[in-house]
Amino acid sequence: MSSSPSSKVAVTACPACDATAAVPDPFYYLWHGNEYVIHRCRACTHQFVHPSISAADQADMYSDHYFSAGGDWVCGMFEGSYSDAEAEIRKEAHEVLAYIPEASGNLLDIGCAGGVFLDEARKKGFIVSGIELNATQAESARTRFSLPVMTGRIEDVPADKWKAEFDVVTLMDCLEHLPRPLDAFRKVAEWTRPGAVVFIRGPLVNDPVGSLKESLRRLVWKRKQLPGYPLDANIFNRRSLAVMLDRAGFDVENWVSSTKTFANVIVRRRRS
Numbered sequence: 001m002s003s004s005p006s007s008k009v010a011v012t013a014c015p016a017c018d019a020t021a022a023v024p025d026p027f028y029y030l031w032h033g034n035e036y037v038i039h040r041c042r043a044c045t046h047q048f049v050h051p052s053i054s055a056a057d058q059a060d061m062y063s064d065h066y067f068s069a070g071g072d073w074v075c076g077m078f079e080g081s082y083s084d085a086e087a088e089i090r091k092e093a094h095e096v097l098a099y100i101p102e103a104s105g106n107l108l109d110i111g112c113a114g115g116v117f118l119d120e121a122r123k124k125g126f127i128v129s130g131i132e133l134n135a136t137q138a139e140s141a142r143t144r145f146s147l148p149v150m151t152g153r154i155e156d157v158p159a160d161k162w163k164a165e166f167d168v169v170t171l172m173d174c175l176e177h178l179p180r181p182l183d184a185f186r187k188v189a190e191w192t193r194p195g196a197v198v199f200i201r202g203p204l205v206n207d208p209v210g211s212l213k214e215s216l217r218r219l220v221w222k223r224k225q226l227p228g229y230p231l232d233a234n235i236f237n238r239r240s241l242a243v244m245l246d247r248a249g250f251d252v253e254n255w256v257s258s259t260k261t262f263a264n265v266i267v268r269r270r271r272s
Contacts, residue, residue, distance in 0.1 A: 014041035015048050015180045015234065016244040022048070026217050031229040038226075038235070046240035047205075049230040052179045058153060061177075061231060062133050067113065072231055075173060082114055082137070093120035096172065099256050099264060102197050105167030110154055110188075111174030115141025118149070126168065131157060154184050162191040172201040176232045185248035194271040198250060204263035205237045241265070 012022040019041060027038040029049065036049040053061075067073045067082040077092075078085035093116065104125045109118050112130030114137045122128045122145075130149035132138040138151040150157065155178075169188055178184045188198065205211075217224065236244075241263075242252055249270050256264040 012039050012050055014039075014044060014046055015052070016046035016182055016236070016240050017041060017044040017247055018182060019043035022046075022050075024050075025214070026221050026223040027214075027226055028223065029226050029228065029230045036230040041240070044240045044243040045237060046244070047235035049233050053177075053230060053233045054179075055153065055155070057230075058133060058177075058179075061229070064134065064136050067134065067137060073113070073173075086116055089116045090120055093117040096170070096199060096201070096264075097121060097124055099266065100168060100170075100197060100199055101266065102168050106165055107168040107170065108162075108166045108191065109170045109172070110184075111171060111177070112141060112147075112149055113137045115145050115147045115149055117170070117172070118147050119145045122147075129166075154178065154187065155180065157187065159187050159190050164191070164193045166192045167196050169196065169198045170201075171198070174202070175200055176202045176234045176236065179233050181234055182244050182247055185244065185250065189249045189269060192269045194269055196269045197253075198267045198269070200241075200263070200265045200267065202263065203232060203236070203261060204241070204258060205235055205261070206258060206263075207260040210260070238263075 011020050013020050014022045021043040022039040022041040025038040025040045025047065029036040036051065038047055039050045040047050065071050069081045069084065073082055078088050097120065107121050107126040107128050109130045112118055112132045115130060118128045118130050128147065130141060130147060131154055132141065132149055132151060133153050135151050138149045141147045141149040169192060175181055245252060245267050250267045251270060252265060253268050254266040256266055
């Protein structure tokens with residue numbers, strides 16, 4: 001059993017609420033010879049990896065292999081590579097578009113991959129744009145579907161790139177990967193019109209039993225190496241997600257679906 005950390009351990013700024021109130025948890029990833037330790041914010045209960053995921057880390061994680069049949073893009077939902085699963089992605093796109101309480105307008109998809117969702121949104125009547133980190137996927141979206149997709153990270157897109165331009169923004173299996181989600185959503189606030197809709201899909205920790213087990217491990221300070229690598233830079237729960245959105249100027253409108261491990265959420269940018 002490892003000894004408990006010193007009470008004088010340095011606190012870290014939370015990427016979801018900006019509070020300097022985060023302390024280490026006894027969980028960590030070991031990747032490329034480095035420890036990425038899970039930290040927990042005592043203000044908003046958000047959990048995240050520290051040190052933060054760098055641009056080089058992101059380029060490594062979201063290489064072409066990520067979108068292959070053996071890559072982690074699938075998250076257990078589809079079979080094969082991104083291109084192999086196009087029919088299933090189109091079906092899912094219809095389901096997501098049915099959730100969104102807007103039928104037209106300017107739509108931005110952050111982390112748009114090869115643009116299949118954007119292609120379906122355009123067919124429905126939206127004027128679409130996308131941002132995608134992986135250069136191969138972004139180029140495929142531009143060449144296959146003639147979509148206006150920017151290659152890069154949201155972190156590198158200037159806050160003044162768009163001014164109150166979008167009516168709808170979608171982040172599907174994306175938000176949890178961003179090193180600084182609050183900063184990203186502050187940009188989204190700049191890019192959207194008052195009253196704009198944002199659709200978020202991704203992992204959500206909402207399991208009382210799991211939380212109890214975590215608390216016991218903290219109590220005895222028994223460290224545990226987590227499997228895999230720090231693909232999810234953030235571990236949101238209902239509270240931490242709502243706090244982050246509030247800080248950025250958004251309100252949760254509808255938990256479309258929420259389980260112990262997953263959520264589809266509709267949020268709106270405040271009108272004032």
